[in-house]
Amino acid sequence: MxxxxxxxxxxxxxxxxxxxxxxxxxxxxxxxxxxxxxxxxxxxxxxxxxxxxxxxxxxxxxxxxxxxxxxxxxxxxxxxxxxxxxxxxxxxxxxxxxxxxxxxxxxxxxxxxxxxxxxxxxxxxxxxxxxxxxxxxxxxxxxxxxxxxxxxxxxxxxxxxxxxxxxxxxxxxxxxxxxxxxxxxxxxxxxxxxxxxxxxxxGNLAQAFLAYGPHFKNAKLMAHAMILGCFGAGVFAYVAGSSFVFIEYFSLSPQAYGLIFASGIGGIMLSNAVNLRLVGRFGSNRMLFIGTSIAAVAGLLILLVASAGWGGWIGFSIALFAYIGMNGLIGANAIAGGLSSVEQGTGSASALLGFAQYGGGMVGSALIGLLANGTPMPMALIISASTTCAVVISLTISRRRASQ
Structure with a gap:
């Protein structure tokens, strides 16, 4: 050789x-x-x-x-x-x-x-x-x-x-x-x-942590962090509660549940591909609003299916697929929008956005643990409420940008 x-x-x-x-x-x-x-x-x-x-x-x-x-x-x-x-x-x-x-x-x-x-x-x-x-x-x-x-x-x-x-x-x-x-x-x-x-x-670690201070005064960064937190609450309510809903409530096998969960991740990958093609044409703010709007509509459908029982596990799965798939539009554009408002301390700003996302997930999964009653309703309520908050914040960001 x-x-x-x-x-x-x-x-x-x-x-x-x-x-x-x-x-x-x-x-x-x-x-x-x-x-x-x-x-x-x-x-x-x-x-x-x-x-x-x-x-x-x-x-x-x-x-x-x-x-x-x-x-x-x-x-x-x-x-x-x-x-x-x-x-x-x-x-x-x-x-x-x-x-x-x-x-x-x-x-x-x-x-x-x-x-x-x-x-x-x-x-x-x-x-x-x-x-x-x-x-x-x-x-x-x-x-x-x-x-x-x-x-x-x-x-x-x-x-x-x-x-x-x-x-x-x-x-x-x-x-x-x-x-x-x-x-x-x-x-x-x-x-x-x-x-x-x-x-x-x-310097010491205390000085390194002080870099987070200015970020809390950045309204645009915090608004995008709130969107990530709201959407994260719904997503991890799904992660925490979905196995019980499909395996115990709908009586599906663990293997069937694994396939349903995998289809949701496939939806995320599909929306990521759509976002890559369209974000240059429409901008990240508009794509973020589209993502949160579709997620909010899907959240309402999830609530209706859970309360009325329409379509059984198939109807529930379809509504969840539309909701989870919007992670590809919301996650990327919320992070990009938040970081675009930061000139210094990008690393700590990124960590703050990640903290908001998983912190919201902690709240959502904790709520579903406290409200669990053996039915899909607690998960549906958390998803619907959190996505409604996310789309309201996204609409506020879009209106402020339009006025500027």
Whole structure:
């Protein structure tokens, strides 16, 4: 083998390996929840926990994930990416093992919070590594590849979880996550630091966290954060409650539920493709308003189907597909709109938007846990109310922009 061909092979290996590693990091948020969704009813039966208690495992996870994002960003800006990442993944492994060893709902909720604190490091710092390692055009291509992979992962997550459940126990799902974390730790140990010392921040952590202060005075940023929070409340109410609705209320199998959940992720990927084609023509504000409007109409349909029983699980699935699919329009355009209002501190602004999204999800999943009554109505009410708030805020943004 010649020197040039060896060099090319090394570069190809580096590119493939780096893509796999970054995909693992950015996929931690979805696999940590989607994989065990089909097992929630059986977990409740074995642990002696109610539907509401099991749904709190989702809201507890989202609380840890939302708060963790605000912590790991400033830490990595000060101390680099590799060490905080390895620490975060180690925390994730401990939390996943704690979930597998839990004997009641309280232990499971606590372990899920620990798991989320670690997983948030993987997502936040994985994105930071992309910015560290690639120039603007290269970073865009890498992020596009990673988004495609991240879109596929949630589609198959519930189905994979259902298959693990069919072959073994629900605890095995969390042991699989322990294995994923261990493999990721090995990969990180072989990966060089992406942020050189010359690019790291100075001062202590307290000074780094003060960068969040000016963002709270930015009305445009906060409005887009509120849209993400409102929509996130509805989405994670669906994530927390859908397995009980389809498996227990509609009496579908875990495998069938996995396919329904996957179809929703397919809708998100489809709307992402539509947004890429149309956002240049209509602008992100108009696409955001279109997305929130369709989501609000779908939310009302979900409420009508849940209250009147029209179409059974098929009608409910169709309405949910239209609602969940709008994530492709709302998420991208809300983040882009919020960040466009920031001239300095883009990283902390991005973390704040992420905190709003997952913080809203924490509220939505906690509410569905508290209101759970064995019917689809609590989930339908939360989705309808949250999307109505989102479209009102989006309309306000559009009117202000038009007047300016």
């Amino acid at each position: 010649t020197v040039s061909s060896a060099s090319t092979s090394a570069e190809n290996y580096r590119g493939i390996w780096l893509t796999i590693l970054l995909s693992l990091l950015l996929g931690f948020a979805s696999i940590s929840t989607d994989l065990y969704l089909p097992a929630m009813p059986s977990m409740g039966a074995q642990l002696g926990a109610s539907q509401g208690q099991l749904e709190l495992t989702v809201s507890g996870y989202l609380m840890g994930f939302a708060l963790g994002q605000l912590f790991w960003g400033p830490v990595s800006d000060r101390f680099g990416r590799k060490v905080p990442l390895m620490l975060g993944i180690a925390i994730f492994v401990v939390g996943a093992a704690g979930c597998a060893l839990s004997t009641d709902a309280t232990q499971l909720i606590a372990a899920r919070i620990v798991q989320a604190l670690g997983a948030s490091a993987a997502v936040v710092l994985g994105r930071a590594m992309v910015r560290d390692l690639f120039h603007r055009d290269e970073a865009a291509r890498m992020l596009s590849t990673l988004m495609l992979i991240m879109g596929i992962a949630p589609m198959i997550g519930p189905s994979v979880g259902a298959q693990i459940l069919a072959l073994s126990s629900w605890q095995s799902i969390f042991w699989v996550l322990v294995g994923v974390g261990g493999v990721t730790l090995i990969g990180l140990a072989r990966t060089a630091e992406s942020l050189p010392r010359s690019m790291r921040g100075e």
